[in-house]
Amino acid sequence: MQDRIHTADAEPGDDVTVAGWVHEIRDLGGIAFLILRDSTGKIQIKFEKDEMDEELVETGLGVSRESVVSVSGAVEEEPRAPTGVEITPESVEVVAPADPELPLDPSGKVDADLSTRLDNRTLDLRKDDVQAIFEIRSEILRAVRERFREFECTEITTPKIVATGTEGGTELFPITYFGEEAFMNQSPQLFKQLIAGSNVERVFEIGPIFRAEEHNTPRHLNEATSIDFEGAFCDQNDAMDVVEGVVKAAYEAIAENCSDELEALGLEDEFEVPEEAFPRISYEEAIERINATGELDEQLVWGDDLPTEGEKALGDDVGGHYFITDWPSEIKPFYIKDHDDDDQLSTGFDLMHPRMELVSGGQREHRHEKLIEGFEQQGLDPEQFEYYTKMFKYGMPPHAGFGLGGERLIMTILGLDNIREAVLFPRDRQRLSP
Amino acid sequence: MQDRIHTADAEPGDDVTVAGWVHEIRDLGGIAFLILRDSTGKIQIKFEKDEMDEELVETGLGVSRESVVSVSGAVEEEPRAPTGVEITPESVEVVAPADPELPLDPSGKVDADLSTRLDNRTLDLRKDDVQAIFEIRSEILRAVRERFREFECTEITTPKIVATGTEGGTELFPITYFGEEAFMNQSPQLFKQLIAGSNVERVFEIGPIFRAEEHNTPRHLNEATSIDFEGAFCDQNDAMDVVEGVVKAAYEAIAENCSDELEALGLEDEFEVPEEAFPRISYEEAIERINATGELDEQLVWGDDLPTEGEKALGDDVGGHYFITDWPSEIKPFYIKDHDDDDQLSTGFDLMHPRMELVSGGQREHRHEKLIEGFEQQGLDPEQFEYYTKMFKYGMPPHAGFGLGGERLIMTILGLDNIREAVLFPRDRQRLSP
Numbered sequence: 001m002q003d004r005i006h007t008a009d010a011e012p013g014d015d016v017t018v019a020g021w022v023h024e025i026r027d028l029g030g031i032a033f034l035i036l037r038d039s040t041g042k043i044q045i046k047f048e049k050d051e052m053d054e055e056l057v058e059t060g061l062g063v064s065r066e067s068v069v070s071v072s073g074a075v076e077e078e079p080r081a082p083t084g085v086e087i088t089p090e091s092v093e094v095v096a097p098a099d100p101e102l103p104l105d106p107s108g109k110v111d112a113d114l115s116t117r118l119d120n121r122t123l124d125l126r127k128d129d130v131q132a133i134f135e136i137r138s139e140i141l142r143a144v145r146e147r148f149r150e151f152e153c154t155e156i157t158t159p160k161i162v163a164t165g166t167e168g169g170t171e172l173f174p175i176t177y178f179g180e181e182a183f184m185n186q187s188p189q190l191f192k193q194l195i196a197g198s199n200v201e202r203v204f205e206i207g208p209i210f211r212a213e214e215h216n217t218p219r220h221l222n223e224a225t226s227i228d229f230e231g232a233f234c235d236q237n238d239a240m241d242v243v244e245g246v247v248k249a250a251y252e253a254i255a256e257n258c259s260d261e262l263e264a265l266g267l268e269d270e271f272e273v274p275e276e277a278f279p280r281i282s283y284e285e286a287i288e289r290i291n292a293t294g295e296l297d298e299q300l301v302w303g304d305d306l307p308t309e310g311e312k313a314l315g316d317d318v319g320g321h322y323f324i325t326d327w328p329s330e331i332k333p334f335y336i337k338d339h340d341d342d343d344q345l346s347t348g349f350d351l352m353h354p355r356m357e358l359v360s361g362g363q364r365e366h367r368h369e370k371l372i373e374g375f376e377q378q379g380l381d382p383e384q385f386e387y388y389t390k391m392f393k394y395g396m397p398p399h400a401g402f403g404l405g406g407e408r409l410i411m412t413i414l415g416l417d418n419i420r421e422a423v424l425f426p427r428d429r430q431r432l433s434p
Numbered sequence: 435m436q437d438r439i440h441t442a443d444a445e446p447g448d449d450v451t452v453a454g455w456v457h458e459i460r461d462l463g464g465i466a467f468l469i470l471r472d473s474t475g476k477i478q479i480k481f482e483k484d485e486m487d488e489e490l491v492e493t494g495l496g497v498s499r500e501s502v503v504s505v506s507g508a509v510e511e512e513p514r515a516p517t518g519v520e521i522t523p524e525s526v527e528v529v530a531p532a533d534p535e536l537p538l539d540p541s542g543k544v545d546a547d548l549s550t551r552l553d554n555r556t557l558d559l560r561k562d563d564v565q566a567i568f569e570i571r572s573e574i575l576r577a578v579r580e581r582f583r584e585f586e587c588t589e590i591t592t593p594k595i596v597a598t599g600t601e602g603g604t605e606l607f608p609i610t611y612f613g614e615e616a617f618m619n620q621s622p623q624l625f626k627q628l629i630a631g632s633n634v635e636r637v638f639e640i641g642p643i644f645r646a647e648e649h650n651t652p653r654h655l656n657e658a659t660s661i662d663f664e665g666a667f668c669d670q671n672d673a674m675d676v677v678e679g680v681v682k683a684a685y686e687a688i689a690e691n692c693s694d695e696l697e698a699l700g701l702e703d704e705f706e707v708p709e710e711a712f713p714r715i716s717y718e719e720a721i722e723r724i725n726a727t728g729e730l731d732e733q734l735v736w737g738d739d740l741p742t743e744g745e746k747a748l749g750d751d752v753g754g755h756y757f758i759t760d761w762p763s764e765i766k767p768f769y770i771k772d773h774d775d776d777d778q779l780s781t782g783f784d785l786m787h788p789r790m791e792l793v794s795g796g797q798r799e800h801r802h803e804k805l806i807e808g809f810e811q812q813g814l815d816p817e818q819f820e821y822y823t824k825m826f827k828y829g830m831p832p833h834a835g836f837g838l839g840g841e842r843l844i845m846t847i848l849g850l851d852n853i854r855e856a857v858l859f860p861r862d863r864q865r866l867s868p
Contacts, residue, residue, distance in 0.1 A: 004667055019667055021633075021829050039586075039635040039666075066829040096800060098829035122825040125632030134634060138589040145576070152473075155572040159859045160594065160642050161607070161618070161657050163867040173595070175609045175618065177656075178646070182866055184595070184609065184618070191859060194868065198559030199455075200568060201473040208594050208641070212612070222611075223595050232473075233438055233453055366530060387868035391556040395455050395500040395532035425593045425625060432616055433597040434628065434821035 004070070008040035012077045012085055018043060019070040019095065021126060022063055024107060034060050034092075035082075036071060037126070044078070044086040045071050052089075060092040066106060066123070068096035114420060121424060121434065132261035133421060136254055137410055141206060143253030144227060147246050148204040153229065156203045158191035160210070164384050166190055171212045184210035187403060189335065190388045192230040193364060196399045197391055202231040206406065216429040218418040219356055223427040225406030229361075232397040236347040236363045239400040240323055243351050243359050244278050247321065250409060265414060278351065280323040281314075290314050303328050315354030325349045334374030336362040337398075347400070353412040361402025368392040438504070442474035446511045446519055452477060453504040453529065455560060456497055458541060466495050468526075469516075470505060471560070478512070478520040479505050486523075493526045500532040500540060500557070548852060555858060555868060566695035567855060570688055571844055575640060577687030578661060581680050582638040587663065590637045592625035594644070598818050600624055605646045618644035621837060623769065624822045626664040627798060630833045631825055636665040640840065650863040652852040653790055657861040659840030663795075666831040670781040670797045673834040674757055677785050677793050678712050681755065684843060699848060712785065714757040715748075724748050737762050749788030759783045768808030770796040771832075781834070787846040795836025802826040 004019045020038030034045040047057050063069060073089040103119070104112050106126035117124040124130050145155065162185045165172045172183040188205050195203050209226040229242050251273040254262065262268045281289070287300040287310075295313035300306070306314075306324075314322075325348075329338050332348035339345045351359035365371045371392055375382040382389055410422040420426040425434055438453045454472030468479040481491050497503060507523040537553070538546050540560035551558040558564050579589065596619045599606045606617040622639050629637050643660040663676050685707040688696065696702045715723070721734040721744075729747035734740070740748075740758075748756075759782075763772050766782035773779045785793035799805045805826055809816040816823055844856040854860040859868055 019831070021831075037633065039633050068829045068831045096829050096831055099827045102828060103824075119821070120825070120828075122628045122631045122830075123828055125629065125634055128633075131633045134590070135588055137591075141589050142579070142583070145579075149576070154569055155575050156568065156858060157571075157642070157659055159657055159861055161644065161861050161866065173609050173611065175607050177607065177866055178648075178863060180866060191868070194556045195559065195858060197556045199471065199473050199562075199565045200559055208591070210595065214612075223593055225591055387553070390537075391554070393533045394536060394554075394557055395502045395530050396556075397453070397455075397502045397530060424590060424629060427593055427595050429612060432595065432611055432614060434625070 006040040007036065007038050007043040007083075010043055010075045010085060010087065012075050014075045015073070016075055016087070017070060017072040018087065019068065021106075022065050022067045022069055022098075024065065025061055025063075027061065032057075032061050033086075034063075034069075034071075036069065039131075041083065043083060044081040045073070045089050045092075046078075046086045047089070056089060056092055059094060060089060063092075063094050064098050064100040066098035066102060066126070067094055068098075069093065070095050114418060118420065118426065118431065119434070125424075128264040129266075132258075132264035133410070133414060133416070134424065135261050136258050136414065137422065139253050139258055140250045140410060140413070141406075143249045144246050145204070145206065147249035148229065148242075151202065151229075151231075151242050151245065153202045153204040153231070154200050156192065156195055156200075156205050157207065158185070158188040158195075158205060160185050160208060163387075173210050173212045186211050187226065188228050189403070190385070192228055192401060193335070193399065194388065194391055196230040196232045196401070197366075197396045201233065202229075204229045214429065218420075219408065219411070221407060221419055221423065221426055221428060224423075227404040227406050227409070228401065229404075230364075230399060230401030232399045234363075234400040235398065236325070236349055236361065236400050239361045239363070239402050240278075240280065240325075240349060240351075243323075243361065243402050243404065244321075246404065247278075247351070247358070247409065248274060250413060254413065267414065274321055276320065278321045278323055279318060280325050280349075281318070282326040283324055283328065284326065286314055286324050289317055293317060303330070305331055311352060311357070312354075315352060318352075318354070320354065321358075322352050323349050324352060332362065334378040334380070335364050335371070337365045337370075349402075351402075351404070353408075355412055356408060357405075358408050358412065359402050359404045361400065363398065363400040366392065366396045366398050368396070440474040441470065441472050441477040441517075444477055444509045444519060444521065446509050448509045449507070450509055450521070451504060451506040452521065453502065455540075456499050456501045456503055456532075458499065459495055459497075461495065466491075467520075468494050468497075468503075468505075470503065473565075475517065477517060478515040479507070479523050479526075480512075480520045481523070490523060490526055493528060494523060497526075497528050498532050498534040500536060500560070501528055502530040502532075503527060504529050548854060552854065552860065552865065553868070559858075562698040563700075566692075566698035567844070567848060567850070568858065569695050570692050570848065571856065573687050573692055574684045574844060574847070575840075577683045578680050579638070579640065581683035582663065582676075585636065585663075585665075585676050585679065587636045587638040587665070588634050590626065590629055590634075590639050591641065592619070592622040592629075592639060594619050594642060597821075607644050607646045620645050621660065622662050623837070624819070626662055626835060627769070627833065628822065628825055630664040630666045630835070631800075631830045635667065636663075638663045648863065652854075653842065653845070655841060655853055655857065655860055655862060658857075661838040661840050661843070662835065663838075664798075664833060664835030666833045668797075668834040669832065670759070670783055670795065670834050673795045673797070673836050674712075674714065674759075674783060674785075677757075677795065677836050677838065680838065681712075681785070681792070681843065682708060684847060688847065701848065708755055710754070712755045712757055713752060714759050714783075715752070716760040717758055717762065718760065720748055720758050723751055727751055737764070739765055745786060745791070746788075749786060752786075752788070754788065755792075756786050757783050758786060766796065768812040768814070769798050769805070771799045771804075783836075785836075785838070787842075789846055790842060791839075792842050792846065793836050793838045795834065797832065797834040800826065800830045800832050802830070 023037040348362035457471040782796035
C-alpha cells in the first residue's frame with residue numbers, strides 16, 4: 001500500500017490516501033464526520049450529505065466502528081476539527097469490515113476488566129493509553145541497550161532450554177527434549193558468567209525467563225523479561241554503577257522521546273527523571289531505619305529477610321530508588337561472593353524502587369573451591385553443574401553482575417497497577433492464551 | 435576494579451594497572467616476556483631476570499597459561515613488541531590461577547573439534563576469531579534493530595510458552611504448565627499478527643524460537659534466534675523492502691564497525707557489502723532457470739518444492755542474495771494470502787542466500803472467512819486457534835511480514851561452516867549442555 005500516508009502527515013492542500021480504523025462516526029444531520037485512526041493519531045473525514053455522491057456517503061457513514069477503511073481526498077484546514085485539518089473524501093473503501101458487536105470498546109468509553117482486555121489484546125491496543133505503554137516499552141529496550149553498549153558490553157543470547165536450573169530443581173517448568181528431561185531456564189545467570197570469563201568480558205542480555213512460581217499477584221509473571229549484565233574485572237560497586245546508568249537511561253529516553261505517550265497516559269506532569277545518585281544503604285542500616293519507622297509490629301534483627309511492609313516503610317522513608325548492599329551471606333544465593341574480610345557478609349545488592357525490588361546483583365564467587373562449597377551448602381549437587389564449575393578452573397576473573405526485571409521496570413516507571421499491563425500476552429497461573 | 439585499564443589504552447609514559455589472561459610466556463634466557471590478553475588485545479610484560487626483584491620474576495614467569503593476572507608498571511615504547519609498547523612490571527598479582535592442563539588451547543595453536551570447543555566455551559571464546567564472531571553477532575543485532583526503527587517499527591516481546599503451535603502440533607517441544615499441556619513457541623507468527631492489527635501497526639521482535647526437528651545438520655538448530663517483522667497496511671513487496679534493508683544493514687554495520695573482527699576471522703579482503711538490489715525472481719522463473727542449468731537429474735514442474743540442489747544451482751546462477759516470489763499456494767502455509775486474481779498463486783516469498791534460505795515471508799490472509807478455510811485445508815482445528823482468529827472479525831487490516839533466521843544470517847555473512855559456530859551454547863538433537 002505504497003501511496004498511503006499516516007494521518008499525522010496530512011498537510012492542508014495535499015491530495016492524500018489515508019487508511020486506518022473507524023474510531024467514531026458523528027452524525028450532525030446534514031453534515032457528519034468519520035474519525036479515522038491510525039498509529040500516528042486521528043483525522044476527521046467530512047461528509048456533506050446533500051452535496052456529495054450518495055453511495056460515497058452511504059459507504060462512509062454506514063461502516064461499523066473499528067472497520068478498516070481507506071479514504072482518498074483533499075486535506076483542508078478546519079480549525080474546529082480536533083487536529084486542525086479535515087479530509088473531504090473523493091473515495092472511501094471498506095478494506096476490512098468489523099463485526100458491530102465488539103467484545104471491547106477501543107474508544108475507551110466503556111471500561112473493561114483486565115482479563116477481557118487481555119483476551120482481546122488487538123482491540124485493547126487500539127486505545128491510546130495502552131498503545132502508549134508498548135511504545136514506551138519499545139523505547140526503554142532501545143535506551144537500555146544503548147546504555148549497555150556505552151558500558152562496553154557485548155550483547156549475548158543464552159539458551160532457554162537447559163539441563164539444570166540456576167538454583168536447582170525448584171520453580172522450573174519441565175520439558176521433554178527428545179526423550180530427555182530438560183527445563184525452561186529461570187535465569188541466564190550461569191551462562192552469562194561463562195561468557196564474562198572469556199575475552200568478551202562484559203555482556204548483557206535482554207530475554208525471556210521462566211519461573212513456575214505459584215504466586216498469582218499483581219507483581220509476578222511466570223514468563224518475564226530479564227535484563228541481565230555480567231562484567232569481568234567488575235565488583236559489586238561497578239555493577240551498581242551499571243544498574244544505575246541503565247535505569248536512568250530508561251527514564252531519560254522517555255522524557256526525551258515519549259511526550260505524546262506520557263500525555264496519552266496522563267503522566268505528562270508527574271513524570272520525573274531521577275537526577276540524584278541512588279543512595280547505597282547497607283542491610284544493617286536498612287533494618288535500623290525500618291525499625292525506626294515503627295511501621296512493623298516486630299523489630300527486625302540481623303539475619304532477617306526484609307518483609308514487604310519493611311521494604312515499603314524504607315521506600316517511603318527514602319522517597320526514591322535506593323540500593324540495599326552488604327546482605328547477610330546466608331540470605332543470598334551461593335554464586336554471590338562474600339566480603340574478603342567477613343564471610344558472613346555478602347557482596348550482594350538489591351535495587352529497590354519504593355514500590356518493589358527491581359534488581360538483584362553482586363560480585364560473583366569466582367574461586368573454584370569456594371564455588372563447589374557453595375553448591376554443597378545450598379544442597380545442590382555440584383556434579384550436575386560441572387559444565388559450569390569446570391570453567392572456573394581455567395582462569396576465571398573476578399566478576400559481578402545483576403538481573404533487572406524488565407516488566408517491573410516498566411511498571412514502576414509508568415505507575416501501572418498490575419505487571420500484566422506491561423506485557424502484551426502475559427503468562428500467569430491461569431493464563432496460557434492468547 | 436576501578437583503576438584497571440584495558441591493554442589497548444596503555445600509552446607510553448603512563449603508569450598503569452592491566453589485568454587479563456596469561457596468553458603466553460616467552461623465555462629468552464636473561465629476558466622473558468609475559469603476553470597478557472584482555473578483551474581489547476594483548477600487551478607484552480617484560481621481565482629482566484637479573485635486574486628485577488626475584489619474587490616478582492618468579493611470580494610473573496611461574497604462572498600457568500590462562501591464569502588471570504593483574505600487572506602494574508610503566509608503559510614504554512618498544513618497537514619490537516607486537517603492539518609497539520611493553521610494560522615493565524612493578525607488581526604482578528595472580529588473581530585466578532589456571533589448571534596447567536587445559537582442555538582446549540585458547541592460543542589456537544592446537545585445533546579442537548567443535549564438540550570440545552562447545553563443551554569449553556569459556557576457553558574457546560578466548561580465541562580472537564571466536565570472540566570476533568560474537569562481537570559481530572552483537573553488532574548485527576544492534577544494526578538490525580536500528581534499521582527496523584527507521585522503518586517505524588515498535589519492538590515487541592511475544593510469549594514463548596503457548597497453548598498451541600503456529601502450525602499445529604508438529605515439531606513442538608511439550609511442556610507441563612501447572613498441570614496443563616503447553617508448548618514452547620516455534621514462531622511468533624500469530625502473536626505479531628495480532629499486534630500488527632492494532633494501532634501499533636509495524637512491529638519487530640528478535641527472540642528465541644524452538645523447533646523439535648529431528649534434523650541434525652550443519653544448518654539446523656533446535657533453539658534459534660528469529661528476527662521477525664509484521665506490518666499493517668503492508669503487502670509482500672513492502673515486506674521485501676524491509677527484509678532487504680535489514681539484511682543490508684547487517685553487512686553495512688560490519689563493514690563500518692568491525693574491521694578488527696573481520697581481520698581476526700581472515701575476512702578483511704573478501705568481505706563485501708551487497709550493493710545491488712536483491713533480484714525478485716518468480717517461482718515460475720526460478721524453476722525455468724534451475725531446469726536450464728541442467729544440474730538436476732529430473733526437470734522441475736510447476737507445483738514442485740525446490741530441492742536443495744535446485745536452490746544451489748539457482749544460487750550459483752544468480753551469484754548473490756535473491757528473492758523467490760509468487761509461490762504456488764499449496765506449498766505455503768495457510769496464513770499466507772493468495773493473489774487476488776489467482777488463488778493458486780500465493781504472495782509468499784523467500785529470501786535466498788546462495789548457500790541457503792534465510793527468510794520466509796508474505797502478505798497474510800486478513801479475511802476472517804478465508805482464514806478459517808485455510809486452517810481447515812491445513813487439517814487444523816480453527817477452534818483451537820480462536821484466540822487468534824476472532825481478532826480477524828474486528829477490522830484486521832491487510833498486513834505482511836517475514837521471519838529471518840538470525841543464525842543463518844550470521845553464518846552466511848561470515849561464511850561459517852556450521853550454524854553452531856554462530857551460537858554461544860547451541861541446542862541440537864544431542865546437545866543440551868552447557
